[in-house]
Amino acid sequence: MSVWVAEEVMRLALRLCSRRSSWTQSRFLTTVPVQHTSCPSLLSHIWATRQSRPSQVSLVKFYSQDNIQSKEKEVLSIPLIDSAIPAETSSENIHRADYFSDKVKKCASPSDVLDLTCQYACTVRQISNCLTHMWSTTKKMSDEQRTYEMQLMFEHPGFELLLQSATKNVVHMRSEDVAYALLSIINLGVPQRSRVVQTLLRTSQEKLNEFDEKSLSILASCLEHMESSPNASAMKDAMRVVVEAKLPRIKKVLSLQTMMRMLGKDAPLDLKKKLEKKALSMTDQFTLPNTQYMITTMATMGFYSKPLMDVCTKKITENLNGIPFGRLLSVLHSCKELRYRDLNLLTCISDYVTSTLDIWTNKQVHLFLSVFESLNFCPGALMEAYAKRVISFPDVLTLKDLLCVLRVYSSLNYDLQHHKEQFLDSLCQVLDSYLPKISAFNLLKSVYSLCLLGHFPSAPLEQLLQSSSIEQFQSARASVSDSGLVPSS
Structure with a gap:
């Protein structure tokens, strides 16, 4: 029995x-x-x-939050698409796969892709391709159009079916497809604690040893921006071990940098030194974007390597014309975070901005001046050239621009010599125009900066000494005293 x-x-x-x-x-x-x-x-x-x-x-939306799972609400009444169709070995199946891929490439929005998936059953490989193409189409849209298209995507019944197919067939996906599917789903705005994301994340954990360099790089890019959660933390810990083990076999600079950024400041010091050694062995492969990305990567890791910085800054100073504004500014901010102050780099960037001043807007110049100030570097030629622009066109300065210019010039205490009086008069003219609507605190900062520059404007000083301004300072002091931040006397 x-x-x-x-x-x-x-x-x-x-x-x-x-x-x-x-x-x-x-x-x-x-x-x-x-x-x-x-x-x-x-x-x-x-x-x-x-x-x-x-x-x-399906009883629960696959992109719903965890706390919705208990509702067991019926949201769809159409059968699930079985995406695990027979292997594409025959010429007919290959032709069908190519036909479907061509149709996907022609889709211009996520909804177009979803319409297609409702007409044809996706193979395991095509699920990841569809999700990736849906994400890529949104990157080309304006913010307003993207918001509208994402709303249509979440309301589309095909989106639910596609996520169900991804969850059901993830165990049969290649490691690269799992990584791309996870990255695309998160970038499409699916909640990170949803069923489909957690299922893909768990499967990635189980298949992590099978991931090659490209798959690890994609997964690292995904984990870099994921919210903190037990599964995400466990995955990062596992990634740390796998990256360290596979470090000698990494061949691409960008893959290495992506993994470095994912590991972040929490990586052990000995692992950071191994990553530094690996990066130094690949410096002959560094392109110009690689050098900029490496500096910002080190700032993200909170790890300063002078040999790497020297290699990167040398290449940057030799190719300043090929670096856009955003990347150049991020390099300077990263230098500040790493407390790296290379006078040759700062001087070259300052001279480059000065020589091309006409192509930069006031806002861009102010951002350059602010980061130079934070690095305790005085870009004399740039400050001289920009002062002439202010003298010629003072009315274009907004109140925010004015406060920035006053702060930087007074902080760096740069002597404009024979342009000084004209420059200060222009700034006072702009300040006077904002007196009716400027706050007492911004007025105080402006007058303080002008006094540091040796200029004492009468109208701003009179307004500053009015009873209304003094009452604002007294009430602010009283509120700060009540909070216990400063003594009341």
Whole structure:
């Protein structure tokens, strides 16, 4: 009798295990550390599979938050698309796959892709391609259009089906497709604690040893911007071990930099030194964008390497014409974070901005001046050239521009010599125009900066000494004293 019971139990277990589970049970979706979920027992797996077996109707949106799972609300009444169609070995299947891929490439919005997936059953490979193309189309849109298209995407019934297919077939995806699918879904705005994201994340944990350099780089790019959660933290810890083990075999600079940024400031010092050594061995491969990215990567890691900085700054100073404003500014900010003050680099950038001053807007010049001030570097030629622009066109300065210029010029205490009086008169003219609407605190800062420059404007000083301004200062002092930040006397 016992032998017969044992055989029946084993037969039932094998039959249940042979069926593919779609992981709809909420216990598979909670964000728990990987050590609690990586090795479930056979019986618990069978029971979970049996409990979570879906009907032809999806009960919960796959992009809904965890706290919605308990509602068990029916949202779709159409059967799931079985994306695991037979392997594409015949010429007919290959032709169908190529035809579908060509159709996807012609789609101009996420909704177009979803319309296509409702007409044709996706293969496992095509699920990731569809999600990636949906994300790529949104990057080309304006903010307003992107918001509208994303709303249409979330309301489209095909989006639910596509996410269900991704969740159901993720175990059959290649590592690269899993990484791309996870990155695309997160960039499309699907909540990170949703079922589909957590399922992809868990599968990535299980397949992590199979990930090659490209897949690891994609996954690192995804993890860099993920919210803190038990699964995400467990994945980062696992990535740290895998990256360290595979470090000698990394061949691309960009892949290395992406992994460095993902590891961040929490990486152990010995691992940061190994990454530095690897980066130094690849300096002959550095392109101009690589050098800029390496400096910002070191700032993200909170790791200063003088040999790497010297290599990067040398290449940057030799190719300033090829660097756009945003990247140049980020390099300067990163130098500030790393407390790296290379006078040759700062002088070259200052001279370059001065020689091309006509192509920069006032806002861009102010940002350059501000970051130079934070680095305790006085760009004399740039300050001289910009002072002439202010003298010629003082009315273009906004109040924010005025406060920035006054702060920088007074802080760096640059002597404009024979242009000084004209420059200060121009600034006072702008300040007078803003007196009716300037706050007492901004007025105080402006007058303070002008006094440091040796200029004492009468109208701003009179307004500053009015009873209304003094009452604002007294009330502000009283509120600060009540908060306990400063003594009341």
